[in-house]
Amino acid sequence: MIRVLKPHADKRSAERFVCAFRASDPKIERKVVMEKTVMNVKGMTCNHCVQTIKGALGAVPGVQQVDVLLEKGEVTVAYEESKARPAQFKEAVEEAGYEVA
Numbered sequence: 001m002i003r004v005l006k007p008h009a010d011k012r013s014a015e016r017f018v019c020a021f022r023a024s025d026p027k028i029e030r031k032v033v034m035e036k037t038v039m040n041v042k043g044m045t046c047n048h049c050v051q052t053i054k055g056a057l058g059a060v061p062g063v064q065q066v067d068v069l070l071e072k073g074e075v076t077v078a079y080e081e082s083k084a085r086p087a088q089f090k091e092a093v094e095e096a097g098y099e100v101a
């Protein structure tokens with residue numbers, strides 16, 4: 001049941017209202033499915049490389065988080081399943097000048 005609030009009702013109840021409304025209407029609710037993928041990237045030698053990789057992957061729409069283990073050459077990308085595909089990550093890394101193993 002949706003509670004109708006008067007406009008400019010106190011901020012806290014207004015926020016609750018929005019949440020309840022979203023949850024009760026499937027047309028408005030957007031289910032976010034998070035996915036994670038791990039890539040082995042060759043050629044990363046220093047923190048500058050790490051930042052370059054993070055920047056390149058972070059620019060792909062739908063990417064939420066990028067973690068880089070420099071010593072292992074391991075890159076973990078957390079992304080919204082509906083917005084990004086792992087093939088885009090490989091492309092972004094290669095465009096930045098690194099090789100995906």
Ligand SMILES: [Cu+2]
Binds near residue numbers: 044045046047
């Ligand atoms: Cu470097």
